[in-house]
Amino acid sequence: MIKFILCSNNIVDNNYSNTEIKILDAAKSLFLKKGYSATTTRDIARESDINLAMLNYYFRSKRRLFEIIMFETLYEFLSKMVEVYNDEKTSLEQKLKLCSEKYIDMIIAEPLLPTFVLNELKNNPTSFLKMPTTKMIMKSNFVAQYQEGVKKGIYRKVDPIHFVTNVLSVIVFPFMCSPIIMKIENLSKKDFNIMMTERKKLIPAWIIQMIKK
Amino acid sequence: MIKFILCSNNIVDNNYSNTEIKILDAAKSLFLKKGYSATTTRDIARESDINLAMLNYYFRSKRRLFEIIMFETLYEFLSKMVEVYNDEKTSLEQKLKLCSEKYIDMIIAEPLLPTFVLNELKNNPTSFLKMPTTKMIMKSNFVAQYQEGVKKGIYRKVDPIHFVTNVLSVIVFPFMCSPIIMKIENLSKKDFNIMMTERKKLIPAWIIQMIKK
């Protein structure tokens, strides 16, 4: 049984001391903002207002601290996915609506997460290998419902991986382009979030049109 | 008039000496692979097989070298965009086909580019501000044709920024997820590229279904 927990806003049983939590919070914030290499241990010490030596005292090394944060962040991310995708009670169309709402809210709350995850994953794909929930998406109720629809002749047939990829693409990618979109459309951060909120309703409709015969 | 040119495979009039080109090639490759902070000047010197001091002799600082590469990379990326989007002879549907083909080929040739650009842009959005072609996409023939279609009642009406964002999302995002997709689908790099090549045909059809009434 894994005993992990990352940040102060998490609820799972938490063995971490105050100091550890301060370190983890600051480190997560900095790693997300600047990435692994650009974040120094002294940055983390300053931001969390602890003595530099405490980082190594509690977490042994910067690398190990990073890996704990990476694991927790990935786990949190994937858990929220699985939750929606495997709900037996909802239809495919409801799931589409639920997951775009949930993801968009989640990323508005933590906008640096997607770029961070995908970027650090590129440098170290093995950290993803360890995650249990990884393959669950393709075996989820969500995909099964799509394939049923194909059988019934309601939906067009494509490899489910394309279907899932498309859904995630139109949800997540715009956030990764936020600096570009904000620039070319002259949007404030607030305006941008309004635009993303609009998409909560639009995306399910687009996806349905995309697959419906 | 800007006189820039980055790498050996570029053709524009090139004032750079052999040594400079070796440095630029190695630096681009390393910056793309590892990002700015994780790349050291000694890495670049080793990879380009030049003396460490030559980097500062020719480019003054690591930061300045990076900015040259970033500018050139962005410029190259955006130029290819504008080319397709502003072609007066092609229809919207042809443009969709052309641009998904062109982008997918481009990213297959340089798969690290999207993550690199978006990641480094997050750290320094001003570098994008300097680019001239930035706002051209929204004023392109591509967008105009979509809006015409809306007027004619052929296409559903949404803010063009959503339309453009969606097109780019389904083209680019899958590449940024390549480690994930390869993992959950058990694909080799070759298999993955085949899958992306499939999408060249699929994407234009999806987008049309998405917007057509």
Add this chain to the structure above:
DNA sequence: ATATGAATTAAACAAATGATTAATAAAAAA
């Protein structure tokens, strides 16, 4: 109250890193 272990601190270390220097080699100009 005292002793024991855990938590915290300031200082220091060793390696890495961006940048510079001073000397030398090569190329171009005189």
Add this chain to the structure above:
DNA sequence: TTTTTTATTAATCATTTGTTTAATTCATAT
């Protein structure tokens, strides 16, 4: 050829960075 400019090299500098140490404070149990 000689002079002058440009390119290249090895060595060095000053910081920065991850990590450790040794001393000190704090908390807890005896």
